[in-house]
Amino acid sequence: MADHEDEGTMDLHSVSDQAEGEDQAPPAIVPEDGGDPPGKPRPKWLVPVVVAVVVVVVVVAGLVGWRVVESRRHDAALDSCSQAVKSLQDKTRSDRLTQYREAAGIKSDQVKDTSTVVAMARSVKDAEGIRQQTIQCKASMSTGDLNAAAGQAGKIDGKYAAVARAAKAVLASRDAKALDDARTALDGKKGEASRLLADSDGKVADNATRDGLQQAIDQAGQAEGDKAKAYRNAVGALQAAIDRVNASMQAKSQADQQAAAQAQTQAAQQQPAQRQGTTQRRQASSNSGRRGSTQTRRPTYRPSGNRGGGGGGSSQAPAAPSAPQGGGSNWRDRLNRPDTSMHGCNPDGSCGIG
Numbered sequence: 594m595a596d597h598e599d600e601g602t603m604d605l606h607s608v609s610d611q612a613e614g615e616d617q618a619p620p621a622i623v624p625e626d627g628g629d630p631p632g633k634p635r636p637k638w639l640v641p642v643v644v645a646v647v648v649v650v651v652v653v654a655g656l657v658g659w660r661v662v663e664s665r666r667h668d669a670a671l672d673s674c675s676q677a678v679k680s681l682q683d684k685t686r687s688d689r690l691t692q693y694r695e696a697a698g699i700k701s702d703q704v705k706d707t708s709t710v711v712a713m714a715r716s717v718k719d720a721e722g723i724r725q726q727t728i729q730c731k732a733s734m735s736t737g738d739l740n741a742a743a744g745q746a747g748k749i750d751g752k753y754a755a756v757a758r759a760a761k762a763v764l765a766s767r768d769a770k771a772l773d774d775a776r777t778a779l780d781g782k783k784g785e786a787s788r789l790l791a792d793s794d795g796k797v798a799d800n801a802t803r804d805g806l807q808q809a810i811d812q813a814g815q816a817e818g819d820k821a822k823a824y825r826n827a828v829g830a831l832q833a834a835i836d837r838v839n840a841s842m843q844a845k846s847q848a849d850q851q852a853a854a855q856a857q858t859q860a861a862q863q864q865p866a867q868r869q870g871t872t873q874r875r876q877a878s879s880n881s882g883r884r885g886s887t888q889t890r891r892p893t894y895r896p897s898g899n900r901g902g903g904g905g906g907s908s909q910a911p912a913a914p915s916a917p918q919g920g921g922s923n924w925r926d927r928l929n930r931p932d933t934s935m936h937g938c939n940p941d942g943s944c945g946i947g
Contacts, residue, residue, distance in 0.1 A: 663736070666736050667735075667736045667739070670736045670739035670740050670743065671730060671732060671734075671739050673739070673740070673743045674730035674734075674739045674740070674742045674743035674746065675730045676743075677742075677743040677744075677746035677747045677750060678728050678729065678730050678742070678743075678746045680746075680747075680750050681726055681728065681746045681747075681749055681750040681753065682726070684750060684753040684754060684756075684757060685724075685725055685726050685753055687725075689757070690723055690724075690725065692760055692764075693717070693723045693756055693757070693760050694723055695760075695764070696713055696759070696760035696761075696763040696764055697713055697714070697717050697723065697760075699713075699763050699764075699767050703767050703770065704763060704766035704767050704769075704770055705766045705767075705769040705770040705773070706762075706766045706769075709759070709762040709763045709765075709766045710763060710766075712759045712762065712763075713756075713759040713760060713762070713763045715759075716752070716755045716756045716758075716759040717756060717759075719752055719755065720749070720752040720753055720755070720756050721752075723756070726746075726749055728742055728745060728746045728749070729742070730742055730743070768821065771821040772819060772820070772821045772824070774821070775821035775822075775824035775825050775828070776824055778824070778825075778828050779813060779816060779824045779827050779828050779831075782813070782827075782828045782831045782832065782835075783810060783813050783814070783831065785831075785835065786806055786809065786810050786813075786831050786834065786835055787810060789806065789835055789838055789839070790803060790806050790807060790810070790838075793806075793838050793841075793842055796842050796845060796846075797838060797841035797842050797844075797845055798841045798842075798844040798845040798848065799841050799844075802834075802837045802838045802840075802841040803838060803841075805834050805837060805838075806831075806834040806835065806837070806838050808834075809830050809831050809833075809834035810831065810834075812827065812830065813827040813828075813830065813831050
């Protein structure tokens with residue numbers, strides 16, 4: 594009985610020891626294929642090989658990762674460079690450069706605000722002149738070169754942005770002055786046209802030209818807007834109408850001068866004939882007066898009353914006029930006085946003897 598109890602106690606201790614042993618070591622696993630048990634030592638070369646493989650994998654993964662990161666950085670640099678160059682090319686294309694050069698050539702007396710000309714000159718100097726830029730971005734370039742090109746393009750782009758702003762201001766100031774000048778010129782031309790319209794009344798060869806001038810004045814009064822071209826066109830129309838009126842006035846003036854010249858020529862041609870007729874009449878009148886005066890002064894011959902007898906008498910010479918006697922008149926006056934007695938003279942002025 595006691596032996597059985599001892600054996601039972603021993604069995605319990607062995608079971609307890611086995612339970613404690615199970616907690617201390619894992620149970621042995623026996624491979625099904627009958628291989629070596631796991632407690633067999635591994636080869637010494639296995640660990641270095643595994644480490645080498647791990648290192649290679651890590652290095653390859655690092656290289657691949659670096660290449661991926663570098664590729665992304667390169668692509669980003671290429672994109673940034675391309676955008677910077679595109680913006681610069683947009684500001685320096687041929688039509689923009691032409692605009693910049695036009696603005697740079699404007700003088701201070703052509704603008705309303707002279708400070709815009711100064712700002713334009715300063716911006717052009719800062720940009721080192723106005724010229725086409727040749728910065729390029731290529732995929733074959735390194736990331737660093739692409740970043741450098743993008744930085745250079747961005748810097749120049751900023752300078753040309755200042756040039757563009759200055760050019761816009763200069764051109765706007767020039768247009769503002771041109772608009773003011775065009776309006777002033779139109780006002781002056783309308784005044785000139787109105788004065789000519791009043792002064793040309795009755796002095797034109799064709800009155801339709803004055804009607805056209807009035808129409809041009811009315812149309813010029815309707816010119817409006819913020820563009821100088823509309824006012825310049827109105828000035829041109831007024832000037833054309835003014836020129837037509839002036840030409841018509843000149844034509845009438847020339848016609849009047851020609852008519853006056855013809856009248857003078859005709860008068861000059863008629864004057865000699867008139868003078869000749871007047872001279873002839875004067876000469877005839879003078880001759881008639883002289884004949885009458887001579888006849889009145891000529892002594893009257895009368896036949897002598899004493900004739901010699903015996904048929905042989907001869908006529909005596911006419912006696913000289915006797916000296917005046919009495920009457921208080923000069924004998925010369927009586928001699929020159931016309932003879933109204935018609936003794937010895939005919940009515941036509943001819944006189945005879947006997």
